[in-house]
Amino acid sequence: MKTKLSVLTTVLLVSTTSHAADLEIQVQNLTQGIYFTPLLISAHTDEMMLFRAGEQASAELQAMAEGGNIELLANQMGNGGANNLENPAGGLLGPGMMASGMLSNDEGNTSLSLVGMLLPTNDGFVGLDSWPIPSEPGTYHIYLNGYDAGTEANDEVRGSGMPGEAGFPVPPPLDAMIGQGGLGVTTEEANQTVHIHRGNLGDSDDTSGESDINSSIQRWLNPVAKITVIVN
Numbered sequence: 437m438k439t440k441l442s443v444l445t446t447v448l449l450v451s452t453t454s455h456a457a458d459l460e461i462q463v464q465n466l467t468q469g470i471y472f473t474p475l476l477i478s479a480h481t482d483e484m485m486l487f488r489a490g491e492q493a494s495a496e497l498q499a500m501a502e503g504g505n506i507e508l509l510a511n512q513m514g515n516g517g518a519n520n521l522e523n524p525a526g527g528l529l530g531p532g533m534m535a536s537g538m539l540s541n542d543e544g545n546t547s548l549s550l551v552g553m554l555l556p557t558n559d560g561f562v563g564l565d566s567w568p569i570p571s572e573p574g575t576y577h578i579y580l581n582g583y584d585a586g587t588e589a590n591d592e593v594r595g596s597g598m599p600g601e602a603g604f605p606v607p608p609p610l611d612a613m614i615g616q617g618g619l620g621v622t623t624e625e626a627n628q629t630v631h632i633h634r635g636n637l638g639d640s641d642d643t644s645g646e647s648d649i650n651s652s653i654q655r656w657l658n659p660v661a662k663i664t665v666i667v668n
Contacts, residue, residue, distance in 0.1 A: 457569065459539040460666035461521060463550070465529050466579075467660050469653035471610060472562055473504030474523035475535065475552035478513045479545040485566055486513070486549040489630050493585040495599070497551070497630075501561045501585035503597035503605060504553040519545055528555070528607070541569065550580070550663060554656075556614055556649050558592065558604050559585040560633045562661045573667050579659035584625075584633040591620035592636060592647035613653065615642035632658070 461477055478486060486509060487497050496508040510520050519542055525535035529552070550564040563583045570576060584590070588602065594616055595603010606614050621637055635658075638651030649655075 457541050457571075458668040459541055459548075459569070460536065460668065461524065461539055462534060462536040462664040462666075463524065463529070464534040464662045464664075465531055465660070466662055467531050467656045469531055469613070469650075470557075470656050470660065471531070471555045472525070472529040472661070473500075473553040473555060474506055474527065475521075475525065475529065475550060475562075476500070476506040476510055476513075477521040477524070477537075477539060477548070477550045478510075478518045479539055479541040479548050479569065480513055480516065480518035480566075481544055482547055482566070484513060484516050484518060484547075486551050487563055487565060487583070487585075487630050489565065489583065489632070491629055493587050493630055497585055498559070498587045498599045500551055501553055501559040502588055502599050502601075504555070506551070509551065517542070517545070528609075545569075548665065554582055554633075554660065555610055556592075556604050556606065556654055557582075557633070557636065558590045558595075558602075559588040561585060564663060569665075570667055576665045576667070578663045578665070580661040580663060581658040582633040582635070582656065582660045584627070584631050586625065586628040586630055589620075589622050589625050590634070591618075591622060592638065592649045593618040593620050594648050613650065615645070615648040615650065617644045618648040619644070619646055621646050
């Protein structure tokens with residue numbers, strides 16, 4: 437059953453209470469050719485959030501979505517009392533790969549959120565927004581969508597990855613998979629709030645064309661990730 441949060445769950449969520457719990461988190465990349473930059477997973481109060489669909493992206497979210505920098509968001513959440521699990525993959529999480537880690541959750545942090553940039557995209561990210569942490573021990577599965585931060589045009593060409601600059605970063609091992617010389621798919625976007633990403637368009641021309649993205653490898657549809665939460 438689809439929810440308005442654009443997150444599909446495979447379990448019936450039980451009621452939550454203010455409690456401390458140890459959470460085991462597993463994140464699997466479900467895509468064929470997309471890499472996740474270092475992930476930030478945060479248990480936090482209901483008043484906090486990493487992002488919210490339909491709202492303008494914060495500067496901290498923009499830095500993550502355009503360049504993969506989770507430090508600013510991690511500091512913001514940590515300063516607000518959240519419990520963070522940072523970079524469980526120890527770097528990029530490749531297609532089909534899984535990362536896991538433990539998150540010791542303090543009492544009062546009843547919501548779980550996750551972000552990580554999608555590569556290659558201009559400002560796309562995998563996201564989970566304020567999922568209610570169940571009070572009952574068990575194993576819970578959630579499928580996650582890819583979001584567009586709405587902060588940069590999806591031109592699909594190589595760039596620096598710095599906030600406010602066009603283009604997407606191309607770190608190893610993506611360098612060998614990405615073309616060059618693309619003219620750009622677009623220079624502007626109508627929706628400048630956080631929204632569901634349209635996915636890469638790409639093309640089949642590695643030396644020119646509109647996009648530097650290979651349409652036969654790096655196109656994608658939702659969902660892009662599966663997160664398993666084990667509540668102990």
